[in-house]
Amino acid sequence: MDRSAHVALARGVRLQWEPAQQARVLLYPEGMVQLNESAGEILALCDGRTLAEMIDELQRRFPDAEVGDDVLEFLADARRQGWVEWEDADHER
Amino acid sequence: MNADGAIQEPTQHVSLRGMPLWLLAEVTYRCPLQCAYCSNPLGFARYRDELTTEQWVSVFRQARELGSVQLGLSGGEPLLRKDLETLVGEARTLGFYTNLITSGVGMDERRLARLREAGLDHIQLSFQADESELSDQVAGRGHFEHKRAIARAIHAQGYPMVFNIVLHRLNLDHIDSILQLAWDLGADYVELANTQYHGWAFHNRKALMPTRAQLQHAEAVTERWRQKADGRMRIFFVGSDYYDQKAKPCMNGWGTTFLGVAPDGRALPCHGAAELPGLALPSVARTPLREIWEDSDAFNFFRGDHWLPEPCASCEVLAQCHGGCRCQAYLLAGDPAVTDPTCPKSPHHDRVLAAVEAADRPGTAKPLVFRTVENSRLLRGSGTDPNS
Numbered sequence A: 001m002d003r004s005a006h007v008a009l010a011r012g013v014r015l016q017w018e019p020a021q022q023a024r025v026l027l028y029p030e031g032m033v034q035l036n037e038s039a040g041e042i043l044a045l046c047d048g049r050t051l052a053e054m055i056d057e058l059q060r061r062f063p064d065a066e067v068g069d070d071v072l073e074f075l076a077d078a079r080r081q082g083w084v085e086w087e088d089a090d091h092e093r
Numbered sequence B: 001m002n003a004d005g006a007i008q009e010p011t012q013h014v015s016l017r018g019m020p021l022w023l024l025a026e027v028t029y030r031c032p033l034q035c036a037y038c039s040n041p042l043g044f045a046r047y048r049d050e051l052t053t054e055q056w057v058s059v060f061r062q063a064r065e066l067g068s069v070q071l072g073l074s075g076g077e078p079l080l081r082k083d084l085e086t087l088v089g090e091a092r093t094l095g096f097y098t099n100l101i102t103s104g105v106g107m108d109e110r111r112l113a114r115l116r117e118a119g120l121d122h123i124q125l126s127f128q129a130d131e132s133e134l135s136d137q138v139a140g141r142g143h144f145e146h147k148r149a150i151a152r153a154i155h156a157q158g159y160p161m162v163f164n165i166v167l168h169r170l171n172l173d174h175i176d177s178i179l180q181l182a183w184d185l186g187a188d189y190v191e192l193a194n195t196q197y198h199g200w201a202f203h204n205r206k207a208l209m210p211t212r213a214q215l216q217h218a219e220a221v222t223e224r225w226r227q228k229a230d231g232r233m234r235i236f237f238v239g240s241d242y243y244d245q246k247a248k249p250c251m252n253g254w255g256t257t258f259l260g261v262a263p264d265g266r267a268l269p270c271h272g273a274a275e276l277p278g279l280a281l282p283s284v285a286r287t288p289l290r291e292i293w294e295d296s297d298a299f300n301f302f303r304g305d306h307w308l309p310e311p312c313a314s315c316e317v318l319a320q321c322h323g324g325c326r327c328q329a330y331l332l333a334g335d336p337a338v339t340d341p342t343c344p345k346s347p348h349h350d351r352v353l354a355a356v357e358a359a360d361r362p363g364t365a366k367p368l369v370f371r372t373v374e375n376s377r378l379l380r381g382s383g384t385d386p387n388s
Ligand code: SF4
Pocket: B001, B002, B031, B032, B033, B034, B035, B037, B038, B039, B040, B075, B076, B077, B103, B126, B139, B371
């Protein structure tokens, strides 16, 4: 995965805090997924910044955690689900 | 209109059970189309009154307090409400994800932009076919060319585009060119929804039910498209319980997730609740929404699974399937409180099998009965409120 890729929520996908659920949720056409805390933290950073910047930020917030592979794996999955998007570098895909 | 919310629940936190996550506001039953498969009640013509703007906004606010997040603005044709922009704006401000479920008739670029400004999140545009003639044949007047133009405009204005089509005997064989159309229009999601035989579709069942070969072919073509469209266009193929030989977990369980409101304010535990006998539907114009959701007879009638008789009572998958659909139990077995006959364990399952087999036999095409005000009156009398 290219760490200079800019990661953003996909078109029509919205992240918000739901008081009734005491959780962040991801909303998309006719659907919703309730997020756990780490998923919520990661997705909240998907605002167009690069993957490298995201990982740095998460590492800064959670200095004791091993941030990296887990985040990449989560994002790859989130992309398959259609929650986030980024442009691949030409040689990939 | 057809709108079933998909709500995933993969994680922990506060349980989602018991919240009306999906609020369906059927803001009007007026509609310029006359789809023979329409899921509106046969007696829709009796719903003359419509809630005011303020009443709808009050419903939205109360629903948010109960935990609603997804709002479907549906009908009829919701664009016929002149206050649609206001409704969208208020709902969005309250935190709803706003879904407009529309035929596109009555939409133009200016209105699209105004709705966008108001905060509309997504538009589900329904098609009847891949071409004009067949669209007219299914919907009276299909407005195909207009829909196509609106689809392009939706895409151009940056909305996620959900291309929806109800599938049946008359259009299933067009599946490849239907998917091509969705692709050409830049759809992000495609919902291929096989007809659910309720409402007008039940009335037109003989004309609409496909052969099994048609369905298999459509599924195979869809699978090919899935490979091709990977990543750019997501395709959902919603099967038919008549053919799948499996009852569907209707509404994800009665009174667990779904709260519908009819144009006149009647609260609906499911899309077809107004057609069920013995169910007094409370009105949001008179009763607070929390009281309706938590305490009303209508929402408690089929809540939980404990009331289901055999074969469901001792079935190992009861918690997933909830005994199927109440409307279907009523339509096919004459009693809403029994096992849905699409389940092979139902003592009435032979009726479903017979319908599927009849659809396989060649025969003369039955004419469609269109969803018109005249037909609604003919089929369901007129004037009186079925629930009073
Ligand atoms: S007639 Fe067609 S467009 Fe109108 S509400 Fe029914 S299904 Fe929707």
